[in-house]
Amino acid sequence: MSTEIVEMHLKLLFDLDNLLNDMDEPTYKKIGFKVEEQEKQSLIKTRTDLLKKLPRETADIYERLRKRYQRAIAPVDNGFCFGCFQRLPTQLLARSEKIITCPNCGRILYWRKK
Amino acid sequence: MNLASLLSKDRITLSLKPGKKNKVIEDLVYTIKQGVDAELILSTLLKREELGSTGIGKAIAIPHCRSLAVDKLEIAVGRTTKPIKFNAIDKKPVSLIFLIIAPPQDPGNQYLITLGKIVQIAKELIKKKLIGKSQTPEEFITLIDQVEKGLKKGK
Ligand SMILES: [Zn+2]
Numbered sequence: 438m439s440t441e442i443v444e445m446h447l448k449l450l451f452d453l454d455n456l457l458n459d460m461d462e463p464t465y466k467k468i469g470f471k472v473e474e475q476e477k478q479s480l481i482k483t484r485t486d487l488l489k490k491l492p493r494e495t496a497d498i499y500e501r502l503r504k505r506y507q508r509a510i511a512p513v514d515n516g517f518c519f520g521c522f523q524r525l526p527t528q529l530l531a532r533s534e535k536i537i538t539c540p541n542c543g544r545i546l547y548w549r550k551k
Numbered sequence: 552m553n554l555a556s557l558l559s560k561d562r563i564t565l566s567l568k569p570g571k572k573n574k575v576i577e578d579l580v581y582t583i584k585q586g587v588d589a590e591l592i593l594s595t596l597l598k599r600e601e602l603g604s605t606g607i608g609k610a611i612a613i614p615h616c617r618s619l620a621v622d623k624l625e626i627a628v629g630r631t632t633k634p635i636k637f638n639a640i641d642k643k644p645v646s647l648i649f650l651i652i653a654p655p656q657d658p659g660n661q662y663l664i665t666l667g668k669i670v671q672i673a674k675e676l677i678k679k680k681l682i683g684k685s686q687t688p689e690e691f692i693t694l695i696d697q698v699e700k701g702l703k704k705g706k
Contacts, residue, residue, distance in 0.1 A: 445587070448619050452595040455617040455655050460602065464663040468670055470613075471603030471640055480598055508655055510619060519656050547619060550588070 440535060443495060447536075447545065450487040451510045453480065454503065495536060502544055511544040520544040552661065554668055555696035557626050560688035567629035567648075572637050573597060576614055579627045579650045588620035592652055606639025609677040613669055615651040617662065624661055625652045626669075628691065630682070647682050649673065672698050 457480060459465050460472050488496050502509035511520030518525055521542035529537060529546075537546045562582045567575065576596055580589050595616040599605065606612040627650040634644030649669050653662035675698045676682050685691035 445591075448591050449594060451655065452591060452616065452618050453598060456595060456599055459617065459663070462663065464660065464667070468663070468667045470605060470607070473603045476602045480601065483598070510655070512619065512622065512654070512656065514622065549620075549622060 438492060443491060443536065446487055446490050447495070447499065447510065448547075450484060450491070450499065451508075453484050453487065455508065457481065457484065458507065498536075498538070499545065506542075506544060509545055510547050511539060511542070512547050512549060518542060518544065518546060552665070553696070553699055554626075554665065554672060555692050555699060557624060557665065558628065558692050558695060560692065562625075562627040563688035563691050564627075564629045565685065565688065565691065567631045569631045569633040569635045572600075572635060575629065575631065575635055575648065576600075576650065579614075579629045579648060580652075582627045583625045583650075583652060584620055591620045592616070592618045596650075596652075600638075604638040604640065606637040606641075606645050607670060607673060608639055608641035608643065610634060610643065610646045610682055611649070611673045611677060612637050612639060612645045612647070613649045613651065613666070613673065615653075615666055617653045617655050617657070619655055621652050621654050623654060624657075624665060626650065626665075647673075647676070668699075671702060675702060 460477060499509050511518050513525065516525055518539040518541060520539060523541040526540065538544060539546055567578065577593055580593050584592060595618050596614050599616050600614065605614045629648045631646050634646045637645035639645055651666060651669065672695060681694060685694050
């Protein structure tokens with residue numbers, strides 16, 4: 438599986454996990470949008486399917502981080518990991534071809550395309 | 552943070568082409584991001600819609616999600632030239648859409664606070680019949696600012 442496809446699946450999975458998390462937030466519930474329980478279950482199944490599409494090792498890393506931090510991926514901004522707000526070593530800053538984790542907190546790092 | 556200050560006139564389309572719900576949402580997403588970023592946002596927004604329409608009734612919809620594709624809160628506004636089907640809670644068509652995309656990491660929970668505020672302002676727009684009022688994006692921003700100030704005073 439190409440790095441681009443793995444990355445796209447990871448991003449989709451991450452956005453979906455954040456969506457599902459927000460649905461359980463008391464502040465969100467108070468706003469009063471409609472959320473169908475049955476559809477929520479079906480999206481939970483979609484996330485499981487997405488997870489299965491990832492290479493085993495990547496899926497394991499993602500799940501382990503999600504359980505630890507809730508948000509497994511941290512964007513990189515200005516050379517900082519946005520999960521732990523530590524400056525990343527410069528040799529990491531050059532965009533490499535495979536999934537990179539933060540040497541400090543372990544989150545999967547994501548460089549936004551400018 | 553007030554809502555008017557989060558709006559930008561190049562992301563307010565007051566003569567949005569009517570069409571299928573998903574296409575109209577897509578057109579609005581494209582005022583914020585393009586390419587794979589837009590695809591990711593759209594995919595997540597439509598998953599949100601699967602959970603239940605964000606059409607809150609009385610012609611207003613507020614599609615929303617977090618996405619890794621943005622690094623700050625982004626809002627787009629669209630008013631369709633003709634009402635469109637949106638599967639809204641009151642089953643009535645929609646003509647004014649506030650689209651809101653937030654980054655995953657969001658200090659101070661700005662996303663949910665802003666989302667709540669948009670719902671509140673939208674309800675005022677409905678109550679005071681102001682949906683069709685503005686002719687230009689500048690007028691729209693001024694209107695939102697006034698409504699928001701009115702709400703603050705009312706408290
Ligand atoms: Zn980190």
